[in-house]
Amino acid sequence: MTTAAAGPLLVVDGISVRFGALLALHQVSLEIGRGEIVAIIGPNGAGKTTLLNVISGFYHPYEGRIAFAGRERTHLAPPDVAALGIARTFQNVALFKGMSVLDNIMTGRLLKMRGSFLLDALWWGPAKRQELANRAFVERIIDFLEIQAIRKTPAGRLPYGLQKRVELARALAAEPELLLLDEPMAGMNVEEKEDMCRFILDVHGEFGTTIALIEHDMGVVMDLSDRVAVLDYGRKIADGTPDQVRKDQAVLDAYLGAIHE
């Protein structure tokens, strides 16, 4: 999958994160190639979400560096990271509950809008053209994720599985190069999970988006990912294809519980 010539899309090199006395991540390195689907797994508290938060600029590491698309960007703030082409969804759905699905997804386009307050208020000229173009793009995503029927429904009224899908839609609206999904299938039933898997694969196939996801459902992880990285107590203990990871002794110990010295 990886195109060697272009180099990896994301390089995380030896980063460590500390919350007070707690070492959440310790010298973790990870490379994600263009067009890959990489799963990050590990027991609870292993540091998966922290890693995602570091990549999206929410936390900053005290050592190590991060490069995205060949550019060093260890200390950017979240909006700047988003502008670079990284979008994410959250473990606990973070939608604007009172807003319609359509408006929620439109917020994902905000980065692409260059507005002037006056023109926007008058809905005139370039402001109007821009809004229409963005709406057209959003409609393509709505069609793609098959959520036409809930376009005008307030997000808070939707069942959980659909809210997750709307969150994915909002992330896609930013046209990301790298999509970070934090437990996209948590709390879903089998059917919703199958749908979500199909959508993730379709996003990957149709838009060529690189995807990093955290997931607990091993069946899903093994089916979806090209590569799996395993974290345990803030350290990366394995990294390889699903088959390699499945047989890895350190991973088995971490999950099944081995005696730690």
Add this chain to the structure above:
Amino acid sequence: MDATERRADTFPKLVRLNAERTPRKVAIREKDYGIWQSYTWRDYYEQSRLIALGLASFGFARGDKVAIVGDNRPQLYWAVMATQALGGVPVPIYQDSIEKELAYIADHAEARFAIVEDQEQVDKLLHVRAQCPRLEQVIYDDARGMRDYTDPCLTSLEALQERGRGFGAAHPGHFEAELDKGEADDTAIICYTSGTTGTPKGAMLSHRNLMATGRNAARAEGLGPDEEILSYLPMAWVGDHVFSYVQSIIVGFAANCPESAATVLSDLKEIGPTYFFAPPRIWESILTSVLVRIDDCAWPKRMLVRACLDLGQAIERCRLEGRPVPLWRRLLYPIGGALVYAPLRDNLGMRRVRCAYTAGEAIGPEIFLFFRALGINVKQLYGMTEASVFVTIQKDGDVRLDTVGTPVPEVEVQIAEDGEVLYRSPGIFQGYYKNPEATRQTVADGWLHSGDAGFLDARGHLKIIDRARDVTRLADGTIFPPKYLENKLKFSPYVKEAVCIGQDRPFVTALVNIDLTAVGNWAERRGIAYTSYTDLSQKAEVYDLVRGEIERVNRSLEEDEQLKTAQIRRFLILHKELDPDDEEITRTRKVRRGHVARKYAALIDALYGDGDRAQVEAQVTYEDGRTGVIRADVRIEDVVGVLAR
């Protein structure tokens, strides 16, 4: 109708005429990307032409069959026309068919091409290709998810049209020449009827059949080119074909394809159709959605709405039965109109409806009355695939509760000695494809045997009692019309489907399917927790709820001298929904009694036994065709009061 129009004796010729005479008039719309995308008659003709030329580039021969599978899409209607233009026969297939059914029809119809909507249908066809040796090319419209498919038999519709463009340039005049070869008596379509018994049969209808009946009915209703209809019923059903294709082309009005199956009700509101068609199950589900919302209102509003609806129904009942309406009710009516009927009509998207039909099977009188009372001109239509739909229609101002109206022009109706309805019309089909035996059983001396029992009343209105073979008798010899009881039960928002049993039995019993939305909503408001359909269906409270509904039906039967004995004495609620995938109901949702009786024989025996529980093991078919077994413990309850009598 002028001479040119008379010469246009096939649908492609008529489309060409429409494209010449009203090139800029909208022929078909589809809601896509949130916007109603319009196509004019010129687009209709041009797009169909490219599809046809694309098919021709694959060596399409006259008489070839083309399977068409998918939701209502302009592209698929164009595919129908393209096939007809080349002298081929389109064979639309229900889009929710499981692989087995799809394979049976595609093979039986000897389809050489298939034009389908999306990946879902492609997957099904690729799976069963071994059983359809004649199938050569599968053309799909929506390319989504198809990027990794490399099978050489697959072509996208876009690529097909591109090939068509090239083929057209190399063979100028080919399409027009093929189109002109078409004749009125060519088979225009083969509609496979799902049938409540046995394997599907392919009814062949000619251009002449469809054009004559479509035109007669349009004239009788005074349809004009400005009508709008919503094309949301399966394309494989002859009803959709006649309304969205045949009549749209004959009259020149616009067909509107909804965005997806889930958005039909909101699309209905946006389009505001003037001509609307729905089988009873759709009317039932609209009614259920209204009743559920009324239940959610605060009590003053609920009381007001209920009172207005009751008033409207009382007035409408008087009108339909030809009795005078009391003055005080007439005075109250405008108030109900302003407060309830008009806003509700608007909310349902039926404000502009001039003419609406219910057909496909009998509608419960209460459901019919409900919509009539809102001021929606719903009329009953009696028709069959084999008659190109139209047999009788209720005329405006001559609508009755219990009849299906008078014959449309050029149709003759006659009742056989055994009570079976026979008719003769220019719409009588050419026969069942590759099944002369079944054709002979259906048509004798030009008269088509409908299989329905009925009679003509003093004013020439046809009244259908039931499927002839379904009307039976209880062990004591009294009459037992199952459909009639079931429709009464289904008026309740809580009952989705019901099967009544009683032939040669001492009394009547019922298997009931609850409506998950309505009962779920009801349970939520009462704080009754449930985990699944099966769980909900077996709650004691739900049994009480359904018993109440059955008692209501029994009370109304009590009033009828003939049907007094057909009151329901025992019932059970099924642990799963009747499903076409399990062959319990047809794709148009008619109960297949034989199958149900065989499959639930243990439950039915228990209904006539003493116990209050029964074990059931039912095989279910998942959407991908795999099967599994659901086991459940089903309660059986008596309807008190009836037993005591």
